[in-house]
Amino acid sequence: MVYVTRREVFSAAHRLHNPELTDQENEDIFDKCNNYHGHGHNYILEVVVAGEINPKTGYLIDLKKLKKILHEHVISKVDHKHLNFDVPFMEGVNPTAENIAVGIWNQLVDNIDEGRLFSVKLFETENNYIEYRGE
Amino acid sequence: MVYVTRREVFSAAHRLHNPELTDQENEDIFDKCNNYHGHGHNYILEVVVAGEINPKTGYLIDLKKLKKILHEHVISKVDHKHLNFDVPFMEGVNPTAENIAVGIWNQLVDNIDEGRLFSVKLFETENNYIEYRGE
Amino acid sequence: MVYVTRREVFSAAHRLHNPELTDQENEDIFDKCNNYHGHGHNYILEVVVAGEINPKTGYLIDLKKLKKILHEHVISKVDHKHLNFDVPFMEGVNPTAENIAVGIWNQLVDNIDEGRLFSVKLFETENNYIEYRGE
Amino acid sequence: MVYVTRREVFSAAHRLHNPELTDQENEDIFDKCNNYHGHGHNYILEVVVAGEINPKTGYLIDLKKLKKILHEHVISKVDHKHLNFDVPFMEGVNPTAENIAVGIWNQLVDNIDEGRLFSVKLFETENNYIEYRGE
Amino acid sequence: MVYVTRREVFSAAHRLHNPELTDQENEDIFDKCNNYHGHGHNYILEVVVAGEINPKTGYLIDLKKLKKILHEHVISKVDHKHLNFDVPFMEGVNPTAENIAVGIWNQLVDNIDEGRLFSVKLFETENNYIEYRGE
Amino acid sequence: MVYVTRREVFSAAHRLHNPELTDQENEDIFDKCNNYHGHGHNYILEVVVAGEINPKTGYLIDLKKLKKILHEHVISKVDHKHLNFDVPFMEGVNPTAENIAVGIWNQLVDNIDEGRLFSVKLFETENNYIEYRGE
Numbered sequence: 001m002v003y004v005t006r007r008e009v010f011s012a013a014h015r016l017h018n019p020e021l022t023d024q025e026n027e028d029i030f031d032k033c034n035n036y037h038g039h040g041h042n043y044i045l046e047v048v049v050a051g052e053i054n055p056k057t058g059y060l061i062d063l064k065k066l067k068k069i070l071h072e073h074v075i076s077k078v079d080h081k082h083l084n085f086d087v088p089f090m091e092g093v094n095p096t097a098e099n100i101a102v103g104i105w106n107q108l109v110d111n112i113d114e115g116r117l118f119s120v121k122l123f124e125t126e127n128n129y130i131e132y133r134g135e
Numbered sequence: 136m137v138y139v140t141r142r143e144v145f146s147a148a149h150r151l152h153n154p155e156l157t158d159q160e161n162e163d164i165f166d167k168c169n170n171y172h173g174h175g176h177n178y179i180l181e182v183v184v185a186g187e188i189n190p191k192t193g194y195l196i197d198l199k200k201l202k203k204i205l206h207e208h209v210i211s212k213v214d215h216k217h218l219n220f221d222v223p224f225m226e227g228v229n230p231t232a233e234n235i236a237v238g239i240w241n242q243l244v245d246n247i248d249e250g251r252l253f254s255v256k257l258f259e260t261e262n263n264y265i266e267y268r269g270e
Numbered sequence: 271m272v273y274v275t276r277r278e279v280f281s282a283a284h285r286l287h288n289p290e291l292t293d294q295e296n297e298d299i300f301d302k303c304n305n306y307h308g309h310g311h312n313y314i315l316e317v318v319v320a321g322e323i324n325p326k327t328g329y330l331i332d333l334k335k336l337k338k339i340l341h342e343h344v345i346s347k348v349d350h351k352h353l354n355f356d357v358p359f360m361e362g363v364n365p366t367a368e369n370i371a372v373g374i375w376n377q378l379v380d381n382i383d384e385g386r387l388f389s390v391k392l393f394e395t396e397n398n399y400i401e402y403r404g405e
Numbered sequence: 406m407v408y409v410t411r412r413e414v415f416s417a418a419h420r421l422h423n424p425e426l427t428d429q430e431n432e433d434i435f436d437k438c439n440n441y442h443g444h445g446h447n448y449i450l451e452v453v454v455a456g457e458i459n460p461k462t463g464y465l466i467d468l469k470k471l472k473k474i475l476h477e478h479v480i481s482k483v484d485h486k487h488l489n490f491d492v493p494f495m496e497g498v499n500p501t502a503e504n505i506a507v508g509i510w511n512q513l514v515d516n517i518d519e520g521r522l523f524s525v526k527l528f529e530t531e532n533n534y535i536e537y538r539g540e
Numbered sequence: 541m542v543y544v545t546r547r548e549v550f551s552a553a554h555r556l557h558n559p560e561l562t563d564q565e566n567e568d569i570f571d572k573c574n575n576y577h578g579h580g581h582n583y584i585l586e587v588v589v590a591g592e593i594n595p596k597t598g599y600l601i602d603l604k605k606l607k608k609i610l611h612e613h614v615i616s617k618v619d620h621k622h623l624n625f626d627v628p629f630m631e632g633v634n635p636t637a638e639n640i641a642v643g644i645w646n647q648l649v650d651n652i653d654e655g656r657l658f659s660v661k662l663f664e665t666e667n668n669y670i671e672y673r674g675e
Numbered sequence: 676m677v678y679v680t681r682r683e684v685f686s687a688a689h690r691l692h693n694p695e696l697t698d699q700e701n702e703d704i705f706d707k708c709n710n711y712h713g714h715g716h717n718y719i720l721e722v723v724v725a726g727e728i729n730p731k732t733g734y735l736i737d738l739k740k741l742k743k744i745l746h747e748h749v750i751s752k753v754d755h756k757h758l759n760f761d762v763p764f765m766e767g768v769n770p771t772a773e774n775i776a777v778g779i780w781n782q783l784v785d786n787i788d789e790g791r792l793f794s795v796k797l798f799e800t801e802n803n804y805i806e807y808r809g810e
Contacts, residue, residue, distance in 0.1 A: 418553035
């Protein structure tokens with residue numbers, strides 16, 4: 001068994017806000033991340049697929065194919081978007097890095113057909129990142 | 136003469152849009168950067184100060200002091216903001232990386248009192264960056 | 271369950287030396303790391319917390335809060351210090367990266383109250399790093 | 406138990422090609438990686454050793470010694486080589502990153518005598534990497 | 541005036557060899573870089589264009605356009621190639637990083653029509669890089 | 676003319692202190708960098724040599740040779756040392772990054788015999804660096 005990682009970058013805006021809380025509670029909890037018009041990041045996404053090496057190709061999964069899957073199901077939907085307004089799979093979800101990572105997992109888990117999705121890592125800044133393994 | 140560089144990071148949203156152009160022209164020129172609600176970046180800022188070493192301290196300028204100047208005049212004004220709505224020094228300016236770099240230069244040039252401002256570098260992504268030297 | 275990572279950097283001096291060994295043995299084992307006055311590193315620390323997402327905030331743990339915990343219990347005690355002389359939690363311990371990582375784990379394990387401490391990674395150089403998971 | 410990682414870099418050429426397939430099949434599967442004269446990479450290798458800290462040294466394994474093991478059994482055999490022609494342990498193997506990682510594991514697994522080999526990570530580009538844990 | 545940088549990566553094989561020297565001289569000078577079948581690198585290319593900001597767009601040159609120019613005139617010709625066999629603009633030239641940088645400059649200098657080509661930087665490894673400014 | 680850069684890393688301890696000032700003045704100016712036993716860094720050194728390409732080799736200067744010069748005149752003298760006690764060329768000098776960069780320039784300027792020394796860059800942390808060009 002091997003683990004194959006593909007790294008992609010996307011640029012998006014977001015605002016942390018829970019509509020079930022008051023404005024004051026939102027500001028207390030989310031502080032500057034609650035800025036009305038939002039702010040943004042170059043998110044770095046690392047997707048790990050686990051499985052056996054195919055003896056014919058020497059690949060677990062062709063990385064050109066994995067890249068295509070990531071672009072179709074994730075990057076084309078989030079890159080150069082505002083995560084609170086423009087992304088169907090984040091609708092009604094507060095776009096914390098934790099929730100984005102889970103959303104991306106759900107976009108991918110049924111679309112990997114060689115090996116299985118093992119981990120989604122999402123770097124929001126160079127100092128903060130999240131990993132979700134579907135547990 | 137030495138050159139001293141301080142690196143800072145800020146997270147901001149922006150939308151590229153020139154109100155003097157039609158919507159179609161804006162879309163043709165700025166493409167996905169013209170997305171209505173904006174998108175965002177972790178901008179990396181590198182500010183270079185040039186000058187003589189002070190024999191008393193061995194510094195050109197104390198980097199703790201340079202950091203404070205950058206935070207007061209730049210970072211506090213752009214970090215976790217939307218550059219089209221929240222930043223006075225970018226008002227009425229299309230927030231391309233080129234224009235942000237010039238805006239940051241103007242914020243700093245009169246506020247460095249040891250050595251002189253030599254260069255402002257602004258990385259919008261890991262593949263694209265701008266340098267402005269006041270020329 | 272998600273894994274949240276916070277990255278911090280601290281600059282410290284250290285000397286590898288076991289007082290129960292002779293000077294010759296120390297030199298044979300630790301070589302240039304045994305230099306009498308010490309040497310130093312920009313240590314990169316990555317702390318991973320594991321747990322459930324809080325549905326109210328969308329966070330496992332607020333990263334501003336995790337940063338504060340790391341600064342109070344670790345960074346303020348080791349940054350700009352000599353690990354052999356200035357750090358109570360390293361007293362009597364040979365400050366190898368392995369032992370520093372264990373020391374940092376012990377500083378943190380009872381001070382994370384949302385989720386649980388999962389891993390401490392410590393990069394001594396860009397080529398050498400240690401991970402400790404409390405096992 | 407701690408995990409110790411040593412990072413090394415080597416520069417090598419390779420061509421992806423399975424001699425049991427036709428030229429057309431090779432081109433269809435491996436595309437530009439099938440280029441007749443090959444292409445190349447700065448491969449980044451991260452080797453992880455797991456085990457107990459030795460109380461005499463404070464080390465799991467002396468990283469100078471681990472570096473020597475990596476150079477003797479891996480780096481000296483692959484650095485500045487063409488992986489399809491010059492590397493005995495890759496003979497008859499299609500040099501995908503997956504297969505190289507397994508080959509490196511086999512070179513190392515019996516040559517680590519303090520702790521045990523836990524993981525071999527191989528970065529082929531900044532966006533693609535493989536991990537193999539002997540599973 | 542601003543300086544705009546675009547970064548691209550390409551993976552290529554090469555062999556350092558001067559056919560006007562004897563085999564022994566080639567081995568003495570180029571050492572392991574003279575390996576018969578070649579070796580390879582992930583070359584990082586940074587191209588700098590200098591010029592005025594266009595008031596209509598806020599750009600010196602649209603980075604999407606600069607990326608297209610780099611792909612047409614450089615990346616498509618060198619990526620996944622062997623520089624000694626497959627690249628017309630390197631024919632008859634010993635592919636040292638110095639000579640590749642000059643070759644890339646010549647490919648680009650007449651194809652930048654907004655601003656002017658200012659600098660070509662080529663990183664062969666993380667420790668070695670070349671800059672050429674057409675001087 | 677081309678510019679060739681070689682990057683090296685060294686690990687050293689230092690303490691910022693000017694013996695001509697009082698203890699209070701030293702603490703006021705150098706703050707935590709004045710810590711009695713010192714602290715430390717992984718300094719990153721980038722040395723740039725400028726000159727013509729030698730048509731016989733395709734090199735400005737063989738990077739293996741430049742590496743040897745850097746190790747003989749700089750790295751062997753500062754790596755795993757305390758800059759206030761162990762380094763002859765820093766004797767009597769307050770080891771700020773500015774002063775170390777000038778010291779390294781002086782070690783190298785007469786020892787480069789192909790091309791000429793153009794620049795010494797010294798990164799003290801990932802956020803702070805100095806460049807000296809002998810001006």
